[in-house]
Amino acid sequence: MSVDLDHIRQVREEADCLYNEQQIEEAIANMGKAITEQLSDSNPLIYCVMNGGLVITGKLMTHLQFPLEASYVHATRYRDQLTGGQLNWKVRPTQDMKGRTVVVVDDILDEGHTLDAIVDFCKEQGAEKVLTAVLIDKKHDRKARPGMKADFCGLDIEDRYIFGYGLDYQGYWRNANGIFALKGH
Ligand SMILES: O=P(O)(O)OC[C@H]1O[C@H](OP(=O)(O)OP(=O)(O)O)[C@H](O)[C@@H]1O
Numbered sequence: 001m002s003v004d005l006d007h008i009r010q011v012r013e014e015a016d017c018l019y020n021e022q023q024i025e026e027a028i029a030n031m032g033k034a035i036t037e038q039l040s041d042s043n044p045l046i047y048c049v050m051n052g053g054l055v056i057t058g059k060l061m062t063h064l065q066f067p068l069e070a071s072y073v074h075a076t077r078y079r080d081q082l083t084g085g086q087l088n089w090k091v092r093p094t095q096d097m098k099g100r101t102v103v104v105v106d107d108i109l110d111e112g113h114t115l116d117a118i119v120d121f122c123k124e125q126g127a128e129k130v131l132t133a134v135l136i137d138k139k140h141d142r143k144a145r146p147g148m149k150a151d152f153c154g155l156d157i158e159d160r161y162i163f164g165y166g167l168d169y170q171g172y173w174r175n176a177n178g179i180f181a182l183k184g185h
């Protein structure tokens with residue numbers, strides 16, 4: 001599929017910045033502190049949810065100065081669309097997680113179906129405790145479960161389509177150094 005890069009550039013230029021780099025880095029440091037307080041003696045297994053979790057997981061991990069193992073899973077349900085569909089597992093966890101504490105790290109808790117499915121899978125595999133950490137919690141009433149929350153969360157946002165810090169618009173701008181909302185969405 002060919003991509004109109006002028007459109008991609010225009011989207012970034014017209015977007016509203018909801019959080020700048022400094023605010024996000026502060027939020028990530030606070031998440032790191034909270035996770036350290038709770039998990040520093042638990043030898044956790046940290047799972048990055050690709051692709052969106054790439055930036056937050058890397059940045060968060062440097063705030064976790066205790067023994068841990070890191071790996072990734074790959075699950076997607078948006079496929080360059082603005083609304084989610086069926087969850088498609090591309091890479092499932094491979095490590096033995098029996099009896100382990102697992103932390104699933106992702107960029108966003110939107111409706112929550114992605115995190116719920118990954119958490120359920122880890123529990124089925126025998127993880128003793130499964131916790132979730134997200135940079136962003138989007139505020140609306142369409143959560144997979146009413147009141148659903150991540151165990152660790154950096155920032156809340158209003159109900160708009162966002163990109164930056166791992167989140168994409170049509171596969172682009174995961175590299176944007178802020179959280180930006182798409183004009184008109
Ligand atoms: O809470 P939900 O409504 O389930 O949405 C959240 C998920 O959606 C995005 O992934 P996406 O499916 O877009 O794949 P990507 O990580 O490759 O961007 C995001 O990275 C989360 O994993």
Ligand code: HPA
Pocket residue numbers: 078108110160161162163167168169
């Ligand atoms: O607002 C969003 N932006 C990008 N990816 C997403 N995946 C779920 N919600 C979003």
